[in-house]
Amino acid sequence: MSKHIQQLSVFIENKSGELKNIINLISKQDISIKSIMVADSTDFSILRIICDDVQSASNILNSHGASSTITEVLGVSIKDFTGSFAQVVGILCDNGFNIKYTYTVNEIGNGIFVFKLEDNELERAKEILTSKGIEVVGQEDL
Amino acid sequence: MSYAIQQLSVFLENKPNELLAFTKILKKANVSIEAIQLVDSSDFGLVRSIVDKSEVAKEALHEAGFSVKVTNVFGVKIADKIGSFNKILKVLAKNEINLFYTYSFYEEKNGIFIFCVDAADFEKATNALVKKEFEVVNSTYFQ
Amino acid sequence: MPYSHEETLESNALKGLQSKRLKETLQRVKKTPFYKDKIDINQIKSIDDISKLPFTTKKDLRDNYPFGLLCVPMDEIVRIHSSSGTTGKPTVVAYNEHDMNVWAEVIARAYTMAGLTSKDILHNATGYGLFTGGLGFHDGAELLKIAVVPSSTGFTSRQLMILKDFQATAMTGTPSFALHLAEKAKVEGYDIKNDFALKVGFFGAEPASDGLKDEIARIWGIDYHEIYGLSEIVGPGVASSCKCSKLLHINEDHFYPEIINPQTGEVLNDGEAGELVVTTLTKEALPVLRYRTGDITTLTHKKCECGRTTARMKSVFGRSDDMLVVNGVNVFPSQIEHVLSQNKHITLNYQIIAKKKGYLDKLELDVEMNQTLMSDDISKLEKIKKELQAELLNALYINVDIKLVKPNTIERSEGKAKRIKDERMS
Numbered sequence: 037m038s039k040h041i042q043q044l045s046v047f048i049e050n051k052s053g054e055l056k057n058i059i060n061l062i063s064k065q066d067i068s069i070k071s072i073m074v075a076d077s078t079d080f081s082i083l084r085i086i087c088d089d090v091q092s093a094s095n096i097l098n099s100h101g102a103s104s105t106i107t108e109v110l111g112v113s114i115k116d117f118t119g120s121f122a123q124v125v126g127i128l129c130d131n132g133f134n135i136k137y138t139y140t141v142n143e144i145g146n147g148i149f150v151f152k153l154e155d156n157e158l159e160r161a162k163e164i165l166t167s168k169g170i171e172v173v174g175q176e177d178l
Numbered sequence: 179m180s181y182a183i184q185q186l187s188v189f190l191e192n193k194p195n196e197l198l199a200f201t202k203i204l205k206k207a208n209v210s211i212e213a214i215q216l217v218d219s220s221d222f223g224l225v226r227s228i229v230d231k232s233e234v235a236k237e238a239l240h241e242a243g244f245s246v247k248v249t250n251v252f253g254v255k256i257a258d259k260i261g262s263f264n265k266i267l268k269v270l271a272k273n274e275i276n277l278f279y280t281y282s283f284y285e286e287k288n289g290i291f292i293f294c295v296d297a298a299d300f301e302k303a304t305n306a307l308v309k310k311e312f313e314v315v316n317s318t319y320f321q
Numbered sequence: 322m323p324y325s326h327e328e329t330l331e332s333n334a335l336k337g338l339q340s341k342r343l344k345e346t347l348q349r350v351k352k353t354p355f356y357k358d359k360i361d362i363n364q365i366k367s368i369d370d371i372s373k374l375p376f377t378t379k380k381d382l383r384d385n386y387p388f389g390l391l392c393v394p395m396d397e398i399v400r401i402h403s404s405s406g407t408t409g410k411p412t413v414v415a416y417n418e419h420d421m422n423v424w425a426e427v428i429a430r431a432y433t434m435a436g437l438t439s440k441d442i443l444h445n446a447t448g449y450g451l452f453t454g455g456l457g458f459h460d461g462a463e464l465l466k467i468a469v470v471p472s473s474t475g476f477t478s479r480q481l482m483i484l485k486d487f488q489a490t491a492m493t494g495t496p497s498f499a500l501h502l503a504e505k506a507k508v509e510g511y512d513i514k515n516d517f518a519l520k521v522g523f524f525g526a527e528p529a530s531d532g533l534k535d536e537i538a539r540i541w542g543i544d545y546h547e548i549y550g551l552s553e554i555v556g557p558g559v560a561s562s563c564k565c566s567k568l569l570h571i572n573e574d575h576f577y578p579e580i581i582n583p584q585t586g587e588v589l590n591d592g593e594a595g596e597l598v599v600t601t602l603t604k605e606a607l608p609v610l611r612y613r614t615g616d617i618t619t620l621t622h623k624k625c626e627c628g629r630t631t632a633r634m635k636s637v638f639g640r641s642d643d644m645l646v647v648n649g650v651n652v653f654p655s656q657i658e659h660v661l662s663q664n665k666h667i668t669l670n671y672q673i674i675a676k677k678k679g680y681l682d683k684l685e686l687d688v689e690m691n692q693t694l695m696s697d698d699i700s701k702l703e704k705i706k707k708e709l710q711a712e713l714l715n716a717l718y719i720n721v722d723i724k725l726v727k728p729n730t731i732e733r734s735e736g737k738a739k740r741i742k743d744e745r746m747s
Contacts, residue, residue: 059264080690105692105696122198136698
């Protein structure tokens with residue numbers, strides 16, 4: 037595993053049909069989407085997508101005038117949901133990591149939790165989690 | 179047939195360890211988290227979770243001083259993710275359902291997509307999806 | 322009985338007075354760097370020659386910011402006010418003691434037109450501060466020994482409480498505030514007809530249809546009077562309505578009115594709609610010649626039943642430029658553009674939308690999202706919005722709602738961009 041999970045964030049206005057239009061654009065390409073999460077704010081939302089070809093997704097969106105950006109996020113494989121999630125959150129917090137947001141990714145066989153940390157913190161987080169026997173998942177593992 | 183799944187929304191200050199405190203309480207109450215989503219906003223975060231024992235969770239969180247709100251959401255089982263997710267959005271848009279947010283999670287062999295719509299549109303949304311032969315999970319699914 | 326005898330002069334006497342005062346004004350301004358080379362005093366024999374004088378515009382005031390047009394030393398100045406400018410700087414006006422007396426006098430005329438006496442209590446719900454509104458209404462009331470309650474704007478619940486407890490018999494404010502206050506009174510369980518002692522209201526600073534004025538009069542059970550003015554001339558008090566109609570008597574012994582075609586500058590006749598131009602005849606600190614107000618109206622010299630012989634104007638019903646009035650505050654789109662151009666996050670793809678929120682006005686600024694602004698961090702985006710809102714509040718004195726919209730949705734246009742959408746009904 038070389039790269040962390042590449043998450044695509046897309047700006048959408050809180051108007052009806054906006055989300056559908058974006059999803060439509062991506063699904064027309066041959067891109068496999070692993071997870072979708074809509075984070076809503078006052079008058080807009082940020083659509084966060086994890087897929088197997090983030091560059092193509094980004095290109096198709098940009099060519100249609102959508103605003104998007106690619107962010108690196110930490111993926112952690114979790115076997116048993118309850119215990120492990122609390123355990124991972126515990127390790128991250130004890131080591132001073134600030135969890136900006138988190139959500140789950142669909143993967144047959146496993147749960148993968150995605151954590152957004154501060155920029156540049158991913159490598160250190162990966163080291164610490166791995167040393168505690170917790171599996172960190174990267175973009176190629178999806 | 180009730181499709182309303184109780185989602186707990188908990189307000190978290192953007193302070194360190196707030197999320198940890200939340201997960202610890204649920205663990206102590208022996209509540210299993212089926213799906214969880216932490217959303218960042220301006221000066222606070224919102225944890226949305228679906229658990230197996232929502233009443234127990236609510237009690238435990240209240241006692242620990244957290245602000246908890248329960249929202250009715252519905253879940254749709256999807257085998258193939260993209261195509262169906264797109265189709266679901268089409269059904270909702272056609273019926274003029276206002277979608278607040280959505281997230282997905284893994285459950286055994288399936289993906290489940292959770293949708294939060296305007297309370298007034300809830301029945302219309304679930305009926306429309308059932309009619310189009312989508313598998314909307316019933317409210318006791320996670321218990 | 323009118324407050325001043327000048328309100329009932331027969332036309333020759335009035336003309337004579339105006340001619341005399343115009344010549345005095347020209348003597349005052351001829352020494353200023355701004356007017357010196359623009360006027361030829363010998364050409365002006367009477368008030369009828371006024372169209373030979375040049376116009377003065379808001380830009381002239383801006384170019385001479387802050388005190389370039391002053392005709393007296395700062396030592397003599399007793400008050401400085403400012404109002405909305407078109408860029409980053411406000412428009413500045415200044416008064417000496419004589420000017421302050423004129424100002425109070427014209428307001429006193431307005432109150433007298435409505436029948437107020439020293440027995441009355443005036444609830445002054447017009448904003449105090451740099452704007453001329455609040456203090457203008459205030460000083461005129463004190464001249465008539467009316468008890469003034471300087472409640473200014475905001476804090477609606479408290480205003481209702483003191484309106485009832487103090488039993489004010491008159492009030493001032495904007496028409497939209499009058500409606501907002503009435504609605505709030507209803508919500509808070511007041512009995513409008515019995516809890517309050519209001520007989521008269523003085524409203525202005527924003528346009529209002531005849532129907533709206535009648536509605537306000539009906540809801541509050543009061544006589545509706547309008548007071549018109551602008552800071553560059555004196556403040557409120559340039560004109561006011563009497564009991565006879567909705568037309569406003571212009572205090573033309575102090576402020577000489579003309580109506581012009583805003584494109585050509587040609588002076589128009591009574592009844593023809595055009596831009597109101599006003600010349601101050603008695604101001605000493607900052608006189609202005611043929612000032613272009615930007616307000617569209619008509620004039621009439623027909624007799625009025627109240628006996629006042631001064632010319633009357635219709636309530637302003639348009640603008641010759643793109644200025645907006647939002648809850649009584651003048652807003653120039655160029656002010657907003659100025660703030661945006663200084664903000665490093667925002668591109669210049671934006672649109673201003675004026676809306677109604679209940680009875681009050683609301684300004685919304687739609688800003689396009691773009692690749693530079695785009696971020697995964699919602700709190701960062703919200704913070705940028707909040708900062709922009711604070712910058713606009715500082716510049717405009719009003720709150721603007723900021724809304725992020727997706728890229729390429731705001732109309733582009735060649736030439737003058739269609740920056741403003743006014744969705745309010747008049």
